[in-house]
Each structure stands twice: as structure tokens, then as C-alpha cells.
Amino acid sequence: xxxxxxxxxxxxxxxCEEIAPDVFTLLDDGLAYVREGATxxxxxxxxxxxxxxxxxxxxxxxxxxxxCPGECIFMEA
Numbered sequence: 346x347x348x349x350x351x352x353x354x355x356x357x358x359x360x361c362e363e364i365a366p367d368v369f370t371l372l373d374d375g376l377a378y379v380r381e382g383a384t385x386x387x388x389x390x391x392x393x394x395x396x397x398x399x400x401x402x403x404x405x406x407x408x409x410x411x412x413c414p415g416e417c418i419f420m421e422a
Contacts (some may be wrong), residue, residue, distance in 0.1 A: 346398040347421040348406055352376045352390045354417035362384035369418075376411060377417075395421070407415055 348368060350361075355376045361369035362377060370380050378387045379396035386394030397419075398406050410418035 346406065347377050347395045348398050348410075349386070349392055349395045349419050349421075350377050350379055350390065351392070351417045352378070355417045356415040356417075358414050361409040362416060364385065364409045364412065365402055368396070368402050368406050369409060378404050392419070 350369070357371065357375040357377065359371050359377070360373050362412055368379060369377050370385055371377050372385070378385050378390055379394060380386065381396045386396050406420065410420060
């Protein structure tokens with residue numbers, strides 16, 4: 346599974362990072378980005394910043410997308 350965030354829709358609420366900190370992180374700009382280990386996909390973000398979801402984090406990633414108030418989390422198979 347792959348995941349990315351549309352930063353134009355992100356509200357910076359931080360629920361995604363709270364639910365799945367191994368997949369999402371908030372940066373100093375107040376927006377959420379996806380990550381793979383220590384690598385944060387912030388340059389570029391959006392659909393070009395696609396990260397692989399770590400094994401065992403699929404359910405948390407789906408929950409993050411469902412709970413996201415900005416509806417900005419997108420997943421690909």
C-alpha cells in the first residue's frame with residue numbers, strides 16, 4: 346500500500362500523526378507529510394510525495410484517512 350497527502354487540503358490537525366506516527370509527520374509549516382522511516386516526503390509533497398506504508402501499519406493508515414478532517418490522505422494499492 347502507498348499513501349500521500351494533498352497539503353492544499355491539510356488542516357494541520359495532527360490526527361494522522363497521532364494515529365500512525367510511523368507513516369505521518371507534521372512539519373514546521375503546520376502541514377502533514379508522509380514518511381518512510383527517517384525520510385519525509387516534503388520536497389515535493391502532494392501526489393509526487395508517495396510513501397510505502399510499513400508492514401503492520403495498514404489499518405492505522407486507513408483509520409487516519411477516515412478520521413482526517415481535511416480528507417487529504419490518499420491511498421493506492
